Amino acid sequence: MGVTNANKTVNVRRVDCDGSLQVTLALTAAPNIIASPTDIALVLDRSGSMAGTPLTSMKLGAKTFIDILAESTDGAADGQIGSGSRIGVVSFANSARVDAPLSTSVDALKAAVDALTAGGSTNHGDAFQKATDLLDTASGSAKVIVLFTDGNTTTGLPPAPLAQAAKDKGIIIYCIGLVGSDGLDVSTLNQWATPPAATHVSVTPNAEDLEDLFAQLAANLSKPGATEVVIEDVVNADFEIISLSQPTKGTAVQLSPTSLRWKIPSLGVTGSESAQVDFFVRHVGLAAGEKPVNESISYTDKEGNLVLFPDPTVEVSCDVVTYPEACPEPVEFTVEGCQDAVVVDMGEVYLESLGRILQLDVTLKNVCPETRVALAAILTETDEDGMEHQRGMKTMVIPAHSAPVCRDVQVKCIKFVVPDALNTVEGEPLPLCSPRKFTARFLAHNIDTDYRCCESMDTGR
Numbered sequence: 001m002g003v004t005n006a007n008k009t010v011n012v013r014r015v016d017c018d019g020s021l022q023v024t025l026a027l028t029a030a031p032n033i034i035a036s037p038t039d040i041a042l043v044l045d046r047s048g049s050m051a052g053t054p055l056t057s058m059k060l061g062a063k064t065f066i067d068i069l070a071e072s073t074d075g076a077a078d079g080q081i082g083s084g085s086r087i088g089v090v091s092f093a094n095s096a097r098v099d100a101p102l103s104t105s106v107d108a109l110k111a112a113v114d115a116l117t118a119g120g121s122t123n124h125g126d127a128f129q130k131a132t133d134l135l136d137t138a139s140g141s142a143k144v145i146v147l148f149t150d151g152n153t154t155t156g157l158p159p160a161p162l163a164q165a166a167k168d169k170g171i172i173i174y175c176i177g178l179v180g181s182d183g184l185d186v187s188t189l190n191q192w193a194t195p196p197a198a199t200h201v202s203v204t205p206n207a208e209d210l211e212d213l214f215a216q217l218a219a220n221l222s223k224p225g226a227t228e229v230v231i232e233d234v235v236n237a238d239f240e241i242i243s244l245s246q247p248t249k250g251t252a253v254q255l256s257p258t259s260l261r262w263k264i265p266s267l268g269v270t271g272s273e274s275a276q277v278d279f280f281v282r283h284v285g286l287a288a289g290e291k292p293v294n295e296s297i298s299y300t301d302k303e304g305n306l307v308l309f310p311d312p313t314v315e316v317s318c319d320v321v322t323y324p325e326a327c328p329e330p331v332e333f334t335v336e337g338c339q340d341a342v343v344v345d346m347g348e349v350y351l352e353s354l355g356r357i358l359q360l361d362v363t364l365k366n367v368c369p370e371t372r373v374a375l376a377a378i379l380t381e382t383d384e385d386g387m388e389h390q391r392g393m394k395t396m397v398i399p400a401h402s403a404p405v406c407r408d409v410q411v412k413c414i415k416f417v418v419p420d421a422l423n424t425v426e427g428e429p430l431p432l433c434s435p436r437k438f439t440a441r442f443l444a445h446n447i448d449t450d451y452r453c454c455e456s457m458d459t460g461r
Contacts, residue, residue, distance in 0.1 A: 003305040007198040010312045017318035026198035026276040029226040029268025037084030038142040041131040045149040047093045051118040057207040061214030068218035079106045092127035093120030123156035132166045143171045150178040163192040177203040225268035228302040234259045234295040238285030247277035288318035360414040368406040372447040373398040382437045
């Protein structure tokens with residue numbers, strides 16, 4: 001069967017500007033369909049939301065699937081599925097029906113697909129039941145359900161128990177999803193599919209991609225597992241890889257801040273087998289917006305499996321950031337080759353005070369555009385008796401931002417220097433580096449408003 005599924009997923013859909021997320025690469029392979037005859041139920045959604053381009057694209061994909069399996073199992077394009085494998089067609093809307101029983105005739109199967117018309121609700125439960133009944137034969141062939149749908153269940157029995165009953169009978173379930181007008185709950189497809197769901201579910205928002213998804217699955221079902229697998233993943237330049245876990249099979253190494261290589265000696269040679277690797281990336285770009293995680297991802301193996309990984313995206317939210325106090329100016333210098341010692345004049349540095357330095361950050365919520373904010377930071381220290389003592393107050397003006405909507409503003413690096421001489425109890429200094437308890441309070445208010453006084457009016461009296 002070759003590589004039967006490949007997936008790339010992220011664990012969150014939104015991160016902050018410097019946030020991180022987990023990325024998972026997953027792969028499933030299985031033995032050659034020629035050596036392991038397989039009965040396949042092609043289960044197709046013909047509900048009302050499929051009308052038009054989705055139905056046309058699905059038919060193209062399903063017929064491509066049939067053609068590829070016919071040629072790979074029979075060795076020639078002679079209109080027959082060979083090597084003991086068979087395909088049947090089940091379609092569903094308000095209810096499900098068997099449009100073509102398990103057959104080796106390419107013409108009969110493609111005619112059943114061409115005859116489908118769209119209309120009605122979506123009954124996934126009956127679709128699983130009819131497909132399970134179709135595959136419930138005495139043959140020793142492997143059994144597979146390939147279910148395509150574009151929406152959520154709207155009628156009939158709950159599908160999850162019926163999908164589980166099929167899996168309990170040894171049937172492998174793959175799900176192909178189109179994000180259609182009825183919406184699509186991908187987590188539900190993950191629940192229906194054979195685990196790990198990450199390698200048995202493929203989803204696309206574009207009907208034009210359906211032919212490729214069907215073709216990829218069919219091509220890989222006909223190959224003998226995968227050996228000498230090499231996957232190289234390069235993430236978008238706005239992200240960097242911060243950690244890499246060892247995969248469940250094979251080895252993975254980080255090549256650069258944005259790339260890794262995963263090698264698997266063999267996968268799915270003697271039976272269906274899955275592998276995955278997890279790694280974490282952090283957003284390091286400056287701009288907000290929806291961003292793809294991938295820059296590129298390549299796959300090779302000895303068998304020449306065709307493998308396409310999805311391109312997940314994540315919404316990055318970058319709040320406005322302001323620094324009320326300037327950072328010290330750096331002094332750059334170079335040490336020449338073979339130079340054992342260097343003397344650098346760093347200029348002048350003035351002491352602010354002796355003591356501890358506290359740096360406070362705060363986020364101002366819902367600051368509207370073109371509006372300055374007056375911000376006060378008040379620092380106190382609490383002694384052993386619970387009494388608060390003033391340690392400092394800073395006031396500042398936060399510049400207006402020009403974003404099109406109200407948004408949060410991060411104020412960073414508000415610094416207080418707290419001398420140790422102030423840390424006393426009953427007039428006696430405490431030991432150096434002893435614990436100290438501080439309290440910070442912030443007051444904020446808009447400076448610019450649209451307030452105006454009422455204008456006087458001459459009444460003529």
